[in-house]
Structures are given as structure tokens and as C-alpha cells.
Amino acid sequence: MEPAPDVVAIATVPPMNPVPCRIARSGDETGDTFTLELEPPSESGFSFRPGQFNMIYVHGVGEVPISISGDPHRTDSIVHTTRMVGLVTWGMKKHRRGDFLGIRGPYGTAWPMDVAEGNDVVIVAGGIGLAPLRPAIYDILARRDRFGKLVLLYGTRGPSDILYVRQLEEWRARFDFDVHVTVDRAIGPWKGNVGVVTTLIPKVRVDPENTIAMVCGPEVMMRFVAMDLLKLGIPEEKIFVSMERNMKCGIGLCGHCQFGPHFVCRDGPVFSYAAVRRLLGIREI
Amino acid sequence: MSPGLAVHRLDATDLERLFHILAGEGYSVIGPMVREGTVIYDRIASSRDLPIGWADEQTNGSYRLVKTDSPGFFGFSSIAQSWKKFLVPPSQRLFRSQRQNGTFEIIREENVPERLAFLGVRPCDLRAIAILDTVHLNGPVVDPDYRARRNHALIIAVNCTKAGNTCFCASMGSGPEAGAGFDLCLTELLRDGDHCFLVESGSPKGDMVVESLALSEATPEDRSAGREAVRKAAQSMGRALQTDGLAELLAASLSHRRWDEIGRRCLACANCTMVCPTCFCTTVEDGTDLTGTIAWRTKLWDSCFTSEFSYIHGGSVRQGITARYRQWMTHKLSSWVEQFGTFGCVGCGRCITWCPVGIDLTEEAAIFREQTSLHA
């Protein structure tokens, strides 16, 4: 299959005005995490690159940046998985099928899918970090022969917090996809791994010089995972992380998302570890 | 004053004619005036509204207006305000949203800007406008409101013939002579009973005004007096900032102890960001009417010194004042270079004057430089 179609953005004129999109499906995932699927506002559909995000507007409440977590090969659907962490996400959770949310996007840089071709790929996700990585997984599976070994390491809080359980089971059943899941602690019956996601890294068998790693999760988790991936021999310019910062515009004009000299909305959210390694080690930057 | 460009002469007594011509072209004139013990930029109807005879005394954390008996219109230095309030308004409604039939409709705000003539744009502020242009017009996304306001503005720069105590435009290469970007540029000359302005045009809009004014050409003596006045200003700057390698030096000093020392003094009052002519950070505020049917979104000035500026679920990234001061100064004097190709600072000195605890970023930059070379 060909690479995902080029980005088809939601045309917003002026750029701060959201466009109402209808919710086609809504469903709970685990705990306070839920997924919404929206219809693109026009016939031209919507397309994005894995790793990008939209600014989502709840009428009268506000806007937040949320990663897109759908299949980049589909142009008929805009999928967002998110946690309820504030007023806007709480407002989103209350919206049901048939309601409308405002969308601006897609914005930001993408996971390095073209650079990853021909390489082994290690994907490390922590908690809700699996959501921005799912589009990369979809893309690789759609063009599986273009990539080498594919490994997913996924860590989350507990067995009841595992996101996309059924998909993980499907992926795990494939012969060309190594999926390892671990939880921080397990209450009750759980026969899987228990321990932080870094404990899964020694299990990875790839050719480190020819591996691309994509990491997404809490910043502390990404820092420690990147260090352990370096120990495996994966070069720092081949490790990629997804950063998160406060955003008010998503288009490089409000100044809030700055991380050192980088605008996370425009130079990120996906960065190579080489580019941000030093900044990650500085407090309160 | 470039040697090749035509320089004209306008007698001070004829300054009023400039106002007539601007009004004839449909411009409202925004210029400096004295109000409540300070100089502000507001609508002025005539040259009599200008701060004739007013000068100022500025230093760290202090600003005082001083009345002199000079007939000069522009004897004062940087004022608290800058022109950014007319290009990036402190508050601006972006859109309204109306709920209907299960969905909502975004109603665009048709903000048609007025034609404004900015009279008295200091060279540092002229450079600041150019910097704001880069931020809002040269990035991947253009700000359409900014573009409209900018296109409706006529810029009349005024060269500085006197440097203020907190000024350091010469260090930043942004003054005391106006660089590119003006429609008109004036240099006020006061020589033994001869009070006049040298007038240069920098654009077709400016050419039109010069033509309408039907000015005579300035004499070589006039021109040389103008050059001399500006040169004297350049040599009497109150402060200096050494810029070579400064961006790299600060980027390498992010964990330096000095930040804590500054952080202990800084009150995070955000004055510096408000008076700075290039600070462009904004936030948005969403509101609704009582029924929730009509909503709106407003864009407001914001400051990286606020505790919520860097908030992400659970807390702010920059919790301490030290981190927030570091963000401001390193953005202005380091990151800006990587982001936009120039420093964000134009040497206007406002942040030094208006800091209630008198923090001086030229002094801090010198300290970082000295302490870094000690360890080199």
C-alpha cells in the first residue's frame, strides 16, 4: 500500500476559527479515557500524518490540543482518544453522537515514517501515550513489508487501564509484531508483566544501528526510556519523542508552547531525542 | 539619512500642515501626549497636543517627566507604551459562536481597522515593528488581523537626537537613527532660533505626503546638523549590551546559579512584558451568555511571567519565578535568534525603567558573559 495520503487540513479562515464537526461515535475506553470519532466537515475529507494533533473546541468552554489517534489511511474520520483532565476534556466527554465539536488542524510535526522505512521499529508507549502512537502503528501495518522488525512496548498503571485492549490482542497475535505489555502494579489476577516499561527494554531484539524508536508518554518516562534505548545502542538521532506543552493557538503565535527555542506546536510535538536531549535535562524549561 | 536619498525641510511652525494632509488622506493621527504625569500614545488632533518642552529622567525602576522651556516636540525618550498596542490590541474578540439545531455556527468578527498614522515612532520602536512583522507575517501561519492593521498604518518615525539613561539601541543596531520600514522619517533640529524638521520618505505613501507638503530640500548644513545630532545621541547611550555570541552564551548557561539570584529579586509583576515593544504572547478567553447559546472567544495580551502560562494537566512547567525570568530573558536574547533570525530586544530600555526592582538585562547579560568566560 502507498504511504498515507498527504495532509488534508480543515480549512479555517481566519486560522483561529474552529470548524464544527459532527461526532459520529463516542465511547469510553478505560477509567477516565474516552474516544470520539468525528466526521470531516466537507467532502474533501480529513487526512493527517501520524503524530499530529488538532485543536478541539467545546462551544463556550475552550480549546485544547489533542493528538489524532486514528488511521492515517482513512480520510473519512477524525479520531481522538483523550483523558478527562480539565474543563474542556470534561466538556468533550459530555458530548454524544450527533453533537458537534470545533476542530482546527492538523498541526505539528509527525513521527518519522519515511525515515523509518527499511529499519526495525521500536515503539514505546506509556499510559495515554499509546494514542498518539497508534496512527504510526496503523501506517506500518498497512505497509508492513517496508519495515523490518516491529516491536511495541506498552506500560500503564494497571490491568484495567490498558488502552485499546482488543487491538493489542490482535496485534499480539500477529507473527510479524512483537507486543509486550506491562503494568506498574496489578491488583488481583494478572498473569502478565508487572514493572515499569523500561523493564521491557532488555527484551528487545533489534539491529540497534538500523532501528528507529518512537516514544510517547509522561515526560519522565520518555527520559528514562530514551536513556535505556541509548544503552541498547540505538543512536540518539534515531530516537523520537512527543512533547507536550500549554497551547493557546496551535499555530506558533501565542508563545505558550515554547520549550527552549522550539515551539511545540510547530517544531514538534515530535522531536528527535538528539534535538531535545539537553533541554529534557533542565528543570522547569 | 542615506546620502543618496532626498531630504526635505519642514519648519516647525508648519508641522500643523502635516496633520491636515494626514487627515485629508483619511488617517487618524496617533501620537505622544502628556496625561497624568506621563507621556502616552493616543489620538491627537494637532501639533499642539504633542509634549512640547517635555523631557524625562529615567533609570532602573524610575521614570519622571521634566518640563523644560525648550520648544522641542520630541525631547523625551522611550515612553511606557509602545506601538504594539495598535498592532496587537490588548484585547480583541476573535469570533462569536452561536448554538443552533444541535450544532453551532462561528460568526466571524469583521474587524475593519482604521487608518492610523503613527506619529513619533522611535528607531527602536520601528525595529520592534519590523520584528512583530516577522513574527506575525513571515511564519507558516499569517495573522490576518495583524496584517490588516499593519496595512492600514502609516509610520512616521522620529530620529533620536538625545539618548535616554536606559537606552541601548546603538548596541542592538536599531538606532538612534531609523532603519528601514518607515513611510516618513523626521529629525527635529533646534539651532539658535531655527526650529525645523528634516523629512525623508521611505515609501510611496511617504512620497505622497512629502509631495502634498510641497517641501523645499534641506540644505547641506541642515543635513549635516541632523547627522551630528544623531551621532551625539549614539555616543551618549545610557547602557550597552554586547551582542556577539550572546545567544549561544545564554543557551549554554541555562543551569547557571545567577538565574536564582535574579529570581529572588524578580516579582513576576510582568511589567517588562507589557512595556516591551516586541513581547507578543497572547492568550484566549472563552465566555458565554447565561444560557450558553452565544459564546465568544477573546484574544488577550499574556505574559510568560504568570503562574498559569505554562500550565499542563496537573501543574505548571515553570513553577518558580526564577524559571519564568529565565524564559523571558533567554527568549528575548537567545531563542529569538533561532526562531526569527534576530534578537527580540531593540534596546529601548523600557524593561529597565519600568521594573519595580530595577533589574537591568544589560547588566545581567554582562554578568553571564563574565562568569562564563571565567570558566572557559
Add this chain to the structure above:
Amino acid sequence: METLQPVLAAHPFFQNLEPEYLSLITGCASNVKFDAGTYLFREGEEAHHFYLIRQGKVGLEIFIPELGPVTVQTAGEGELVGWSWLVPPYEWHFDGQALELTRAIALDAKCLRSKCEEDHDLGYQLLKRFISILEQRLQATRLQLLDLYGTRT
């Protein structure tokens, strides 16, 4: 009869250990197998062995009154379970359950402790390796403590 020495040599824990030490240790080693669901050890029991997992998975559990058994860590193929045998009073601090069919090499604690007392160089080699494992475990435990995926308020 085949000795366990080559099996021990192949386990990551004993990587690069000189053959003379390996053969000393082999004297304390035995092959064990645990069916899924059986407990290798219980909290409070004397730690007679430590285990090198060859196949399968062992879960370390603590029983919490209202919650029941909580698994705080698992160890799988190539990993090690148990260091209580090194520290008096040589008692297990957790329950250890085989989560699936598990084959392991059990190393007799008393046997090894006395050999280490006799030959301090052997003791040093073992302790070096244990410190490395403990360091990794401590690091991982600290990250677990942060509860990074929990909701912050």
C-alpha cells in the same frame, strides 16, 4: 550425568564469570520446575534459595487486606528472583507465585553463603552482580512510585 554448569554459564546473570567460580556455584545448583499457580515461596519463610528463571514467569506479590494480592513485579526468562538469602535474617519479604509453567535453577542459600565465606573472591563476584540487579530494580521501583500514569489534580 550432565552437570548444570553449561546451563548456569548460559544464564545472563553469570555472564563472563570465570569457570572456576562457575563450577563452585554449580555445586549448589539444582533444576526446578513450578506449575502455573504454585508458590515458590511465601512472605516470612526462610529463604533457602534464590532462583534464576530459564523459562516462564514469577510474580512478586504482597497481600493487602482490602485489596487481596497485589503484584508489584514480575521476573521472566533470563531474570533473577531473590536476594533475601544474602541479608540476615534470610527471610522472604514477598510471596512468589509462578504465573505460568516456570523452569528455574535453584541455588541453595546455605551452600552458597558458606562457599562465599571461604572464598571471598567468589563472594565479591556474586555481590557485584547482585548490586547491578538491585540497582536496576531500585531504579525501576522508584519510577513505579512516581505513579506517572495516575491522574494529577
